[in-house]
Amino acid sequence: MQSLSPTFSRMSADDYFIAPQVETSEGKSSRTESIDAQTAVASVSRVFFPHHVRLHHERQLLEFRHSASRLSQISFNQITYGGELDVLVNEPRRSRFVLVIPLRGTMQMHSRERSWDLTAGTMMLMSPHVGYRFTHYEKDAHLAVGIPRHRIEMSDATCNEKLAQGLDPVSIDESSESLLDYIGFICNEFNRGGALLRSEGVRAGVENTFITMLRSMLFPDRMSGVTKSSIVPGFVHRAERFMQQHLTDDIRLDDIVKAAGVPARTLHYGFKRFRSSTPMRWLREKRFEQARQDLLAGAREGVQVIDVAHRYWMHHGGRFAINYHKLFGESPSATLRSALKQR
Template structure:
């Protein structure tokens, strides 16, 4: 959906009805005469995102008609945008953004500077934001995280946030450059950027635990393990190879693989040992195969092998040898003509 309206050709009723599609359950009032107000607006909705941009000469006040969690970012371009949240009045200007993300919002308002007010707004589905939030802080909610609603756009994180929102705005206005996959990535990246870089109740946890590993970094760690599994690898070496901390490596494997780095490396080595012991042409004893793939304790190696493959390493080697012997006997008894 995309709509572009302006006071030269459209009525206030059209503007208000369109706005209500994007922000339902809100009562809107103009703080001035409608006739004198010149305005224009663009509205778009796609890929679980709602975006709109408004420029108007008359100031507005909005009252939510019911309490609900939301995640809406407002970026004033001219004038200011304010909200009363949990009994406190907050004001954003062109150097800041305002996050409307909790139930306790009693009203919002826009005021003009030099007879004009403009703002860009981006609204995300609450369910998507919750998933991103809990992936960072398992016990966090939009309510208990106590995010500071004012975001400093002059900070490095603020500048990045503004760039991401501008990218979404360009795609929402032009369907030819819109990508569902790219939008999905931005839809996750924006709240992740906010929750990991702006003040809130849980922000100190990130300082203690370090940055989260990405799925790409965990895949790179697995590739590094495969390439060096015959070497005595340490967690520090694996983490350094992919550019993350040991704690982040541990957390990333638990998140994306459901295991630990040590257990995953052991499983990779077991697979290689099993493959080698299953070869009919293998002549190495079990102990040498185990040592080759990093297992120095034969008892633990045998126990892990038995649990993984339902047979002992020696049984695998014996069966591979027996199968090879049978094939050889058949070839001798039935030589090709």
């Protein structure tokens, strides 16, 4: 088992290492503190997916701390609950993989009738298809990296089957040290608040490198022949940027093709190969993700579910609710009720 690198050692001693400043002008980082379990649930759910907690002691007050920074689609989160509780993650077909890297103390992970102790020097990748129970204690802390499913799932059915089954915790060794060093580099840049990650193009490039390194660690035999041709082409990024900027606009495939600057057939091939999706499916998922953020953030202003659905060009309320539940494991009205409880 490898010892913690200097960066991770600093993170284990500083729960706000990746967010030394409160909310930035670009909204890329945030910090949350609370003694209340439901506030803790809401803070973590906001960047990952719905889940629940079960306190070990009635009326227990926590020393919860959550600092978060993000690139474009991938979020980095330092989390300590500051108390004894179970975190229950059982919602089906969740929207993200989560790479869990313990920073200090010991937490326990239970899944598929097995249990592991997670300590500094280990790591695990949570599958969106598997249920988990994490037991946390007062002193433990971890880094959780949230990765949208489409960024890590591959066109290789065998690889996706392995991902769907869930990956057991592993000790950090030579095969994973490079990935951990790169994560340390990213977290150091968050800590510095420097200019490097302010560029959208740089953030996208950093994400692509991170994904390639993670896949290489998970599937070394499948990735051994990767060449420069496997780098996500610029037209895919152009299409993604265009769609991200026009989530509330009535855009069509022709508009996306024009923004990408390639023929429709080429665009479909690029999304199929590098995103395991189609352009319109990618747009739909982004709209649902943003709709969820609007529901979580807009409870105080009396936001209505149907208004949010219409904002993202989903005019059939029943179909919106069904597809929302498939993605996030709860109805949009349940998300809104949960957010209202935190106000």
